[in-house]
Each structure stands twice: as structure tokens, then as C-alpha cells.
Amino acid sequence: MAAAKSQELIQQLLQAEKQAEEIISNAKKNRITKLRQAKEKAEEELKEFREKEEARFQKEMGAKATADPAEALKASTKSEVDAVMKDYTANKARTVQYVVSKVLEVSVGLTDTQKQALSAGVV
Numbered sequence: 001m002a003a004a005k006s007q008e009l010i011q012q013l014l015q016a017e018k019q020a021e022e023i024i025s026n027a028k029k030n031r032i033t034k035l036r037q038a039k040e041k042a043e044e045e046l047k048e049f050r051e052k053e054e055a056r057f058q059k060e061m062g063a064k065a066t067a068d069p070a071e072a073l074k075a076s077t078k079s080e081v082d083a084v085m086k087d088y089t090a091n092k093a094r095t096v097q098y099v100v101s102k103v104l105e106v107s108v109g110l111t112d113t114q115k116q117a118l119s120a121g122v123v
Contacts, residue, residue, distance in 0.1 A: 110118070
């Protein structure tokens, strides 16, 4: 009877070991399945992101391709020329007045060097 009881316990241990192996096997399969699902979901999200970014890039590049750089340069140059003309108009009268005042301001006296040259008879 002790041998039968021992045999029965061994059978229970073998059965428990078999069940544990099945549980571990199922857990591994579930883990692999979940990893595949996570990978597929990540790839799907990445694909959506790439498509969205590609569309945004194409939109920006399309806008830049249709823009005329010569027209932008022309507009920029025109605004700079307008600024120079505005400065010219604002400062023209003052500049002319300054030049005229300096031309008309004549000193009537002789400097010491000029007096010395005249007295020495050099000039």
C-alpha cells in the first residue's frame, strides 16, 4: 500500500509538472503574440506618422517651388530703395544748407604761417 501511495504521489508530481510546462508554454505563446501585436501597432503608427510628415513636407516644398525667388528679391529691393529715397528726401535740405554754409564761410585773416611766408618774401 505504501508503494501504491508512493506511486500515486509520483503520478501527481508528474501531472503537476506537465501542467506547469503547459502553463509556461502558453505564457510564452501569449508573450510572443503580444510582442507581435505591439510591433504591428507600432509599425502602423509609424506608417501613419510618415504619411502625415511626407504630406506636410510635400505641401511646404510645393509652396516653395511655386514661389518666385526673383519676385521676392524684387520686392525686397524695392523696399530698400524706398527707404533710401525717404532718407534722401528727409536729409536733402539739411545737407545742402550745411555745404552752402561751409562754402560761404571764408576766413578773411591770415594765419601765422601765411604772415611769416609773406614777410620772408617766399610768396
